[in-house]
Every structure is written in C-alpha cells, then in structure tokens.
Amino acid sequence: MIKWKFIKLRDTGTIITGNTPPTANREYYGNDYAFIKPTDIVEGVRHVENTEERFSIKGYERYRKSLLPVNTPCVVTIGSLGKKLCLTKEPSFTNQAINAIIMNKGNDGRFIYYMMKIMLPTVKHLSSGTASGRENVSKSSFGNIKINVPPLPVQQKIANILSVYDDLIENNNHRIELLEHAAQQIFKEWFVRFRFPGYENAHFTKGMPDVWEVKRLQEFGLIETGKTPPTVESDNYSGNIMFIKTPDMHGQAFVIDTDEKLTQKGHFTQPKKMLPANSICVSCIGTGGVVAINAEPAHTNQQINSIIPYDSNYLEWLYFTCKALKSTIEMFGATGATMTNLSKGKFEGLKVIFPGETLVYRFSKITAPMINKIKVLQLQNQNLTKQRDLLLQRLMSGKLEVLQ
Template sequence: MEYVKLGDICTKVCSGGTPTSSNPAYYDGNIPWLNTNEVNFCNIYSTNKTISEEGLKKSAAKYVPENTVIVAMYGVTAGKCAIAKIPLKTNQACCNLIIDKEKADYCYVYYYLRQQSDSLNKLAIGGAQQNLNALTIKKFKIALPTLPIQKKIASILSTYDRLIENNTHRIRLLEQMAENLYKEWFVRFRFPEHEKVEMVNGLPKGWKIKRIADFGRIETGKTPPMSNRKLYGGDILFVKTPDMHDKMFISSTSETLSEDGNNYQLTKLLPANSIMVSCIGTAGIVSINAKPAHTNQQINSIILNNLEDLEWLYYVCKQMKPTIELFGATGATMTNLSKGKFEKLKVVVPKANIRESFHKRIRPYFKEIFTLDQQNTLLTRQRDLLLPRLMSGKLEVKS
C-alpha cells in the first residue's frame, strides 16, 4: 500500500463562492448551493439553499459534478467531508475534490478522509476560527491500495450507509405522516366526527386552554462540574441540544454521566419517554428520551402524568417553536426561556377521548420510528468499527 497526496489523485481541486446576500434575486433559484454546515459525513442529495442563474454569474461559485468529495475548511466543521450525489455549487468554505477515476475510487477517498477527519482538523490554522485551505488538503496524504481493493472496501462500507439512508428515509416519511395527522385533527380541527361538534369561541365545544405544567412535572437540566471527570463517562445519557437535532428519540449522546454523575443530581433524572424541549440558544428543538437521562440547563423537560398524551404533546411542543422564541426573547441575541415561563405556556387541549384516539392511531408510527432508529444506531456502530480496520489493512480485503 502506497501513500499519495490528495492533489495527485484529483483532476481538479477547487472551492466555491457566495453571491451577495443583499440581492434577493441571486437566491431561491433552481441551482443547488451547498453551505459548509451541511458537510457532515453524508451523501448530499439536496441543499438547504439554492441560487439563481444570475447569482451564479455574480459569484465565484462553479458547478462540481456528481461524486465530488467535499471537505469543509472553516470553523467547527473543518475536516468534515461529504459526497455530492448531484451536480451542485458550493460556498467558498468547501474544498471540492474531483477524483480521477483512473487513479482512485471517490467513495474510498471519502471513507478514508472520514476516518482521518480529526487529523485534517488539526491542520487548520488561524485565530479564533481555525481554517483549512485547499493547498493543505491537496498535500494531505492518504493510504492507497490497488483500485480493485479500494472499490471493495468502499462497497463494504457503503452497504451500511445505504441501509442507514433507507431507514432514515422511512423515518422521515413516518414522521411526516404522523405530523400531517396531528395538523389535520388539532390545527384544522378535522378530527373524527368533527362535523357533529359545535364551535365555541373558535374552538370545538369541550376543548380547553391549559398550561404545559398541567400535563406533568417540568424539570430543567443541570451540568455537573466539568472539572470532576469522575462524574462523566458512564452509561447514563446526558442530553444537550446538538444531540436532539433531527432526532425524535434520543438513545445515545455525545457525552454521558457516570453513576456518580447521576447521584450528584439524582432529582434531575428523567424517566424514559419524557419530552425534552430546548429553551436556551437554539430554542424549540423537541425530542423524547428512549431511556432514563439527564439534560443540561438549556433544556426544559416534561415528565408526563399520562403517557397516552406523549404523541399529541410531542407535536404540540414542536408547533410551539415560534412561541418559545417570542417569550424567550431577552433583548440579547440568544433565546432564553426560563422554567417558570415554560410552565405557563398555554396550549389548546382537545377532549380526552380525542387525545386517546390520536394516541392509538399514532403509537404504531412512533414504535416503528424507534425500531428503525435503533437499527441505525447498530449499523452505525458496526460501520464505525469496520472503518479503521479496513483503512489500516488490519482487516484483509481481497479484490
């Protein structure tokens, strides 16, 4: 196995550009435009933003082809990578590696860089924001077995990622179906037999206005002293807002507490199936803990009186994001909604029999989402165990 510079196996290495944000005509066109914060060890099939033909002409953005390997160069994302599965444009914080298919397999290169992302990140230079540059990335050396071996390694690892992607797609469909039913019943008021129900003051008769605290005990999390490492590193979930993004159920976290950490703040322990809502910083993110957990102080959680309200109240909380941001406004740049204010937030409460019907309809969706999420956790663990062994040659692969 030889080591080669990335630049030597590319037909082209380039970055992108950003049209000026002051001209709205440059955006919301039909050209996919990738931001560096979307480069997060994944395949890119779509982008959060698009630019117009005019925006393309007025910036340094250029098309990169399908199967380009993209490396993030700026800030906290520096060293992360992704594969463009569609032709797209990127901003200037992305280094785009167009791999010469006669010399290397793009998928192998992606997995190698994924495994070496920490090493790439350490090459970043600068002041408060550490940045990589294209020259540093071009000089970065990777281990390169024969092309057939590269393709075999990439095939093994991509099989796991395809299964994860398929499960994730099914999760998104189930989430959308459940949320659509919630909106149909509780936003548009088209619940079963709604035609027979009289409207009183804009609400179906028998529906009430209550406060969040009426549905369970509200608990605000707490961070044990970081200086005491004996409190960390065990098996108990310690949930922070980044753990909650795009996750209905939380079954693993980037940081955990030990038994000592749990005992340090035992009254803060959340039983499984509590509803966690971020209320400081990035507010209005909602998740459910799949097993007992602690959270940090940025999260208020509802320990439910009645678990049959779980599905309904989960979507109630998701719909309250604008309200949380409004009532959490402090005049500073960061949202901060206290426990006291969170408890007092008002919600429209359907009659108990309608909430029970919703629970029976939606519970199977939540169970399947949980099962698929657990499968993804297992697949991810298996892939991540294989990755360094395949790349180091410790696990022999035959072409």
Template sequence: MKYGFCKIGEYVTVLSGYAFKSEDFQAVGVPVIKIGNIKLGHVSLDDGNTECIPRAIADKLGRKFIVRKGDVLISLTGSHLTQPGSVVGRVGRYYYDSISVLNQRAGKIIVKDEEKSHLGFWFYLLSTKAVMTEIAMLAHGAANQANVSPKDIEKIWLPLPPLPIQKRIAAILSAYDELIENNNRRIALLEKMAEEIYREWFVRMRFPGHEKTKFHKGIPEGWEVKKLAEVVELCYGKALKEEERSGSGFPVYGSSGIVGYHKIKLAEGPGIIVGRKGNVGSIFWSATDYYVIDTAYFVRAEISFRYLFFALHSLNFVNNDSAVPGLNRSQAYSNFMLLPDANLLKRFDLEIGELLKVKENLLQQNTLLKQTRDALLPRLMSGKLDVENLDIAFPPGMQN
C-alpha cells in the first residue's frame, strides 16, 4: 500500500525545552530532562546524573514544558551518524508515571490534531533509520555538538497513512515495546538485588561469618588492599567503523555501551568493558563473547569478574582531557581496591549467579524482541506490510 507524503510540521510541532538558570538546579525535586537523558527508544532518569528543580518552579512553567508518561522526546543536539547511541535526532519515549520538565535542546513531539494523527505512530516513524539519518544530515556543528532546529525537522517530507492505519501500526510495535519494558523492570530489580548483596558483604562488611572474623584497621583478616594494576589488565579495544560492522553476531561495545553487532569477536565472555573516550569510566558487563572498539578498554583478570564488576564502580576514574574526555590507563591503575579472600569470592559468585542467569535470559529475550520489532518497523512504515484488514486488539490507551 502506498501512502501520501506530507511535511512533518503539518501534523506535529517540535517543541524545544525551557532554558533553566544554573541556580535553579538541585539534587532533589522534579527531574529535568536534558539531551543526555534521551536514549534510543526511551528516556532514562536512572544514570545518577539527573538534575532537578524545585516543584515551585515547575508549577510556574507552561504545560508544554511538562513531560508526562507516553510523551515522545527528541534530542536536538548530539553527535553525527558515526555515534548512533548519542546521535542528534534520536527519539525516546517517556515511560515514568511521575512528571519531569524539559530542558533546552531536548525537544517534544506534540500532535496538532489527534483526530488526524497518532502520537504513538510518530514515535515509531521518527525512530526509523531513514528518518533519523535525514534529521542528522540536517544538523550543523562539531562532532559531539551537532545541532538541528525544530523548524528544520518540521520541513521534512514523510509518508503518512490514514489514522486507522497509524493506530494499527503503533499497536503492533507497542506490543513488543511493552514486553521489552516489562523485562527491563525485572532486570533492574535483579541488578539492585545483586548490588545490594555486594554492598552488604563488601561495603558494610556483613559477609557470611563476619561475626567471627578478625579485623585489622578495618580490613578483614585474609583480605588484601592492592593497586588495580596488580589485579587487572585494561586492554585497548580495536577500531571498527560502523559501516564495517556486519550488523549481527557478537555485541560491539564502546564507551556508551552496545553500539552495534559484528560477526567477529575480540574477547571472550563473560567480560567487563570500561569507557576510555567519551563516557570516561563507564562500566558494562557482557555475558557473551564480544567486540570492543577503540573508545573503551576490556578487562583481563584472574579474580571473580562478578565481584570485579561491582568493585570497579567504586573506583575514581578521572578524565585527563577537558576537550576530549579520556581515561588515562596509568591513572586508572593507581587506584587501590579491596581484594577479599578467594573462598568468599567463590561464595559470592554462587550467591548472585542465579540472579544474573535470570537477568541474562531476560536480556536475550529483549534482543530477540528488538530484532523482530526493528525488522517489522520499515516494512510497516513503507506500507509493504499491509495492516488495513488485520483484526488487532488495541492497548487500553488506544481503544477510544
């Protein structure tokens, strides 16, 4: 089925956020969504860096700057296409029950007439690779500060099916996203449980048998304090341009996490990845064999990787370059870390092993769900997959 073309601005408005003053920000209150909070497909307030404003200031803002559950946001500043995880024009949906507010350069997609156009459909349409590429090509600026204006986005021509077709397409794709989101909530809970066990044993020092253990200067007998250089090796990743990646196979990690997939692995899993350029000191876990590009290190060590993953989060990884953030390996190696005895580490592996197995199963489910959804997305948007006569059960929010 062929769809007619229209300008984005005929059906939606792209709103840029509010320019808050630096003195407005505080640690608690109403979260402020900045461009860094907008991820591919979703908005995240859980990275520990989200700033807030007082509720009194939020209450004075216009309704348009308030972000509510279901809203579709777009990054008006970001990188070029070579860094897809932070690319300008990336679109994310807001899934939190509580409100947030929109900062400048973070945009919101507002449907002009709900009788003619469906917000959920626009979320998926703007998420297609073709549209994201077109938006990124309109951007101007440096590598990590490419900017695109709302007006430029509104001038883009796109195919738009009739409203009933829009709703059917959104319902099909949102079914996948709801399953993914449910799995993500379970994954977050499992991660918190594993982290709590780590903190209970190795931070609060209430590990099994602690009552009978002797402590010397706060350190349990049999434990050691060592420099990181004595425990791990930070190995350099290898350059692999986006166009050279096969698109399937092993996950490819950079300093922002998974940035693609490739048929060749660089390291065997399970493994730990540490951000070297860009997101300095970011730490990721790979349960499978994987590839690491040159913006990150991968870890080699003889001790428990599960313990090491949590322990690395407590270390001070300093950015050594204000222009291009980077992690100096010598500085990283100079950090001291606590090394428990081998028997306790084995017990810790067993304790959290089952939790992490369930987590990995959920992650694998999500990978398959995303692959299926992403394969359907361009076919649905182009009309190659006709949904006009499909009997689709709409989610509660789409039934009216």
C-alpha cells in the first residue's frame, strides 16, 4: 500500500505573494507576461485564458523574482476566500491578493492545484480579516496549511487522470467561445455595420435604413424584475429551482446552474416572478449589463431585470442586443454612487434599433443552431465537472488507490 504523508503547504515549494505595479506608471504594463488578478479567475475553471492586464518587459525586470512558471497553483487569499484558484498556463505574475506555490522537485503543481480545490474551505476558515472588513489569510498561515500527499509518481498519475476532464472542459469552452464570437460577428455585421442581406439596395437616411425603427425593449417581451424570498426562512432555500444572481451569469451565455436554489415554498412566496426557460436576464444593479439566458425555469434576485420574449424567434437578436446595451445601462443607471442602479421602468424604456421581423427571423435561423450548441456544450461541461469532482474526492481521500 502506498504511504501518503502529512506535510505543510510551504514544504511543497516556495510561496510567492504577488504585487501590483503602480498603475500610474504604464511602462510596467504591456503584452509580454500574464498578470493574474482574482477577477481574471473563473470559479471551477483550471486555467486563466485571458487576463485584463499584462506585464511589459520592464514589469518583468522589476518583479522577476515573483515570476511563476507553468503549472503553478495560485490561490486567492484576500477578498472572497474559499472560491477561487487557478493553475498557470504560461509564465505569469499575480497581484497581492493571490498566494502561489512554485513547486520543488518532489511535488507536482497540478496535483497540488487539485488538492487545494479540496482545501479551499480551510483557506476561508483561516481568515483573520482586516481593518477594511475584507477576508484575509496571511502568507504564513497559508503556508502552514496541512495537506496529505503521496510520492511524486502517484501525484503525477492522479494529476494526469483529473487533467483529462479539465482538458475536455477547456476544449468545450474554446468551442463555446468560437460559436458565440461567430454569432456576435453576424449580429455586428448586420445590425451595427448595416451590412445585412440586401443592404446594397436599401435606402438610408442619416446612416440608418429607412424601414428600420427605434423601439423600446418593453415592446419585445414582458419585463420582470426579480425578488429575493425571505432569507430568515431557511426552508425557502436548498431546493431545486434556480435562483439567479449576477455572479451566476458571468462568462456564459446560459445559466444552467446557480449557487443557491429555491424550494417550492420559496417559489410560492413570489410565484409570478418565475421566469420560463429562454428568458433574457440582464443585471441592472451593481455590475450592470451582464446578460445570460436561463436554460430552465428560474427566479432571479432584485438586481436583475429579465425579458420574457413575446416571440421565441427574437431570442438570439434580443440576447446580442442586450449585450450591446452594457454602456447604455451603465450610463442611465448612474446614480452618483459607485454602482449602477437601473430601475425596471428605465430598463423597459431603453431604446433599440429594430430591423424588422424578416431580418430578425433570418438572423435567428442562422444563429439559433450556434446558440443551442453552446447550451449543449455547457451541459456537457456541467456533467464533466460533476464526474471530475466526484473522482477528485475519491482520489484525494484514498478511497480509490492509484498505483506507482
């Protein structure tokens, strides 16, 4: 039987806390090295594919001692703890909210990444807090976390097994990205650049086709603002009805699962708020202009206004139209405070250019198969994630033994 042993996290390698170069000095920023911040990390996703900012060569020269090699596990230790970690896909830097472990020769970074997925609740438990109220785990506390590890060959085999699932998930994510990009480019070509089928023979006035109209969002569907059932009544929650909040919508066309779910009791506190599948959810309070489609009947909280289309053939056009309204939502939702707050009435009244039913139907015929394929791939990823996490628990607990 293979012996596993308990060691401290710091014994697996060198712990590096990142840095943020002075933002006023743009010479440290460029296109050469990934600069990972917590906002770049997507929960449950192994790699950060794109970062909001990157370091320049000057940034590298200043912070070269903090450069992380490929396959370095990175864990968020300031802010929202117990949720986010990633594995570097390329040589990278991080900011100060992340602690990373550069592996020594006796350990596999991929294995430690998967182990830390199990240990995230421990990271959250270690929070000492700060004067600002933000959760915080010190570098020393992070390094003292105890983990149970097998010999390196077994670490590598376990990492190889689990990586197969993440490889498939990332491949699906790449296909999703390509499909959405393709559909969005058609939308822009037709409805933004006005190069729609037959545009050569169309008559334009002030840059817009004569037969197109300006309409308001409420003309295309019923607008519903969500609501949160009383949280003091715990039996409103932990059911099987999706309860969508803005974080559930980030980075995906469809919401296929949510962090919280309502029970039937929770649903019946506000039965008229239930959205049918294929409604378009738009965040209007907080982070404005995040758009997603609910894959199944769902409720949302009060930060989200949703459009229930009168005509299902308008779904794809409305989805991309709402995504294009992000800056408008932020502008009309500006209240003088730091966050967006766009009321239902203002959302209903947002103006959009309507190209006519014929073009909308034609757009749907072309893009609906792309959007439907995105949903299929997201559901596949959900299943792969469940299988991976089940296997992860068994492998890391020793219930499923891997031979050297």
